[in-house]
Amino acid sequence: MEFTEAYKQTGPCCFSPNARYLAVAVDYRLVIRDVLSLKVVQLYSCLDKISYIEWALDSEYILCGLYKRPMIQAWSLTQPEWTCKIDEGHAGVSYARWSPDSRHILTTSDFQLRLTVWSLVNTACVHVQWPKHASKGVSFTKDGKFAAICTRHDCKDYINLLSCHTWEIMRVFAVDTLDLADIEWSPDDSAIVIWDSPLEYKVLIYSPDGRCLFKYQAYESGLGVKSVAWSPCGQFLAVGSYDQMLRVLNHLTWKNFAEFIHLSTVRGPCSATVFKEVDELLDLDMSGLRLSDEFIHGNSVKFGLGWTLIIKGKGEENDAGRILKSIF
Secondary structure, X not given: OOOOOOOOOOOOEXXXXXXXXXXXXXXXXXXXXXXXXXXXXEEEEOOOOOXXXXXXXXXXXXXXEEOOOOEEEEEEOOOOOOEEEEEOHHHOOOEEEEOOOOOEEEEEOHHHOEEEEEEOOOOOEEXXXXXXXXXXXXXXXXXXXXXXXXXXXXXXXXXXXXXXOOOOEEEEEEOOOOOEEEEEEOOOOOOEEEEEOOOOOOEEEEOOOOOEEEEEOOOOOOOOEEEEEEOOOOOEEEEEEOOOEXXXXXXXXXXXXXXXXXOOOOOOOOOOOOOOOOOOOOOOOOOOOOOOHHHHOOOEEEOHHHOEEEOOOHHHHHHHHHHHHHHO
């Protein structure tokens, strides 16, 4: 394994989606390096210390979250002179993300008062009132044409469907949750899965027109859903819960297809030998170490970094112990 020289870093770092660049935050400076040569490609100076960075999907733009200001700054790799600054003022900024088209930035204000969509093309902005979460509760379709945003008002959770072309709200419908945790589009964009807070086990499948296709609840009176994930083909939905069970639902009937248990204790083979690295040079007790006959009678054993240990006979086991000690 080879290592490069150490480079200074005081904030987040992130690889570009095309794996060609590495963005590193150094106080108020954003350093863009080439992944292969690690040479500096671009250097940008922000107005304050960088708290968060995120690449656009096309790897052409990158945003920096200056949450202490609060402010968002965006930069272009192809046009170094181009810059964008978003200032929410007293509303604050708690989170920022890119849209799938890499030409809009979505910001969430403090206390989830509003979610704002900022256009980098015509400088227009669209507001969505009362988003449910700051960094969660927003999901885009795989083709990037529609967005589902969770909101909450009047003690009720709602789903807002927006067109990513005009950013107009196309449909709003209420969902049967006590405290919505998150939302995710299916890979084929035909359904939306919603799950409740960990206090209640509830998974809901909705169609884009607001119809509830299925409600799944494995048990009651216990901590509920921990995580949910679609399979890449969209035919299965995995639901992990706090009872250490993983349940898989199929996309045809939304019934339980399979269950997997995560054991609380993982036991390895009883014949396994465990080596522990110590800082001090102590006498190692080799009486409990069992060597195979093939190992003892003349075979060589190779270790990392080019080390090779050769043992010719039983009479040299003490020498072998000393060699092992010097290696480890």
